[in-house]
Amino acid sequence: MQTTVFEQVKETVYHETLANGLKVFLVPKQGFSKTYAVFTTRYGSIDSHFRTRSGEEINVPDGIAHFLEHKMFEKKDRDVMHEFSKNGASCNAFTSFNRTAYLFSCTDKLDQNLNLLLDYVQEPYFTDASVEKEKGIIGQEITMYDDNPDWKVYMNLLKAMYQNYPINIEIAGTIETISHITKEYLYQCYETFYHPANMLLLVVGSFDAEAVMKLIQKNQTGKEFPPAPQITRIFPEEPPAPAQHRVEVNLAVGLPKCMIGIKEIENGLSGEALLKRDLTTKLLLDIVLGSSSSAYEKLYDSGLITESFDFDYSCEQDYAYSIFGGDTPDPDQLVETIKTIIEEWKQKGIEQDAFERAKRKKIGNFMRGLNSVEFIANQFTQFKFNGNDLFSVVPVLESITREDVEKRMKEHFQLDQMAVSIVRSAAEQE
Structure with a gap:
């Protein structure tokens, strides 16, 4: 052993x-x-x-x-x-x-x-x-x-x-x-x-x-x-472009639901390179759309989002994508506002203070997670199957720089890779 x-x-x-x-x-x-x-x-x-x-x-x-x-x-x-x-x-x-x-x-x-x-x-x-x-x-x-x-x-x-x-x-x-x-x-x-x-x-x-x-x-x-x-x-070849940029259905909901996704263009990473991209992208999303960001405050104060708003990055060896969204009274306005927010961030870049806060928060949340056997049990295997160790997250997080996050922002935030899914109230169809 x-x-x-x-x-x-x-x-x-x-x-x-x-x-x-x-x-x-x-x-x-x-x-x-x-x-x-x-x-x-x-x-x-x-x-x-x-x-x-x-x-x-x-x-x-x-x-x-x-x-x-x-x-x-x-x-x-x-x-x-x-x-x-x-x-x-x-x-x-x-x-x-x-x-x-x-x-x-x-x-x-x-x-x-x-x-x-x-x-x-x-x-x-x-x-x-x-x-x-x-x-x-x-x-x-x-x-x-x-x-x-x-x-x-x-x-x-x-x-x-x-x-x-x-x-x-x-x-x-x-x-x-x-x-x-x-x-x-x-x-x-x-x-x-x-x-x-x-x-x-x-x-x-x-x-x-x-x-x-x-x-x-x-x-x-x-x-x-x-x-x-x-x-x-045996997997089919996947073209870079989304299948479609928008899909809508009607179901029994109070408020419409809107989820926005950005498909990763390049996959095929493994080991520490995959882990670093995963953690860097999650830091990016927290800086741009997290609850302490100016964008989140703007979206919430305008009534475009509720507390259901969330985001995540799914990163595997063969595919990866980010998603963000939640309940909203106006899906179309939410999509346009988030597009504007992304373009503004790409132009102005990321401040060092915002980056440091997000990294400290990420490390703190992870360390608290290690006090839970449920957290370890749910996360450990995914990391191993991707050629990583769950317990290597902190040193990799600490190695990430603001420049890494800015580079990731330019690579990943490609609006032509964006797709939108909306569920509207069935009553709107009538």
Whole structure:
């Protein structure tokens, strides 16, 4: 077992790659009562076109990664959720664009819960009947999301920004696409993406690292796995320009919702270069649109935004985009005002004081986050899959200069890369 000490944030990570390829990371946190474990595969909704273990190139139905996540909880002769509950643990799972995670939190019986997590995720059980039954359940979930204005305004923005890249596809698929899912498809996806070599296990909280690592090793050496497949994902080429610059729908909302997105032109970064771009862009957004900025004050005082206004930058190896917006009485005016704000910032540049304040705030918020096992559990795997360490954030943040942020502003704030998604009240259509 190897040890990496991050002196600046006073964190120690114990890690090992097991014989079957599983990467295990342990973060003991003395004085904490709760422990989190997250078992994640690098497989999400965008991975629908790939080569199987046999080398066959296949396209599987949209939504299958999310469908598979649901089906992993169903076993022939056991109730996984009931077993976690009996052990005093809370369990959950989620599917994102590029990963699927299974997790639990507990204050007791860590050994039993950890074995249960590893066992149920590594024991697929699919039948024709259970697959058909699940289609109805997930179909209801899809209908619910179709009627959710916050989700709709977000997904419509991604569909506006991306022409071909499958981030523009609903994570859960559609009722039509999931109707084509079979147990054979599920097993093909499982065998391709759920091999331990494509997975990461993180445990963070109150425990003895050596004892927990031995438990995990014992669990894994007692199982047989075929050689790890060579995973070949196949993605379409994505043109730089957005698919469309504007999309509108009508739903049951009080105030209209408006989300603005800027698609990153160049991707393909990894490791520290990717992390630095991520943190630099988030600093930029906080300086320009954060709650302490003059722009935010102007937008709020004019009534163009409410407290729902927010922003974020999503930065992965294969795609990246910034989004900002919220509820507004006048989406068109909000879009034009934000365009003006961006152009003004690009002309006047960033003041050193504003930059220093934003950087101190970012570092302070991150350090406070490290006091939460939930925060570490939710963030750690994403950083690792992108070739970084969560605990390297502070030194990278400290290395960023005002000039870095200004350069990023000129690179990223390209208005011809902007797309807008609006949800108006259904009453406006009448």
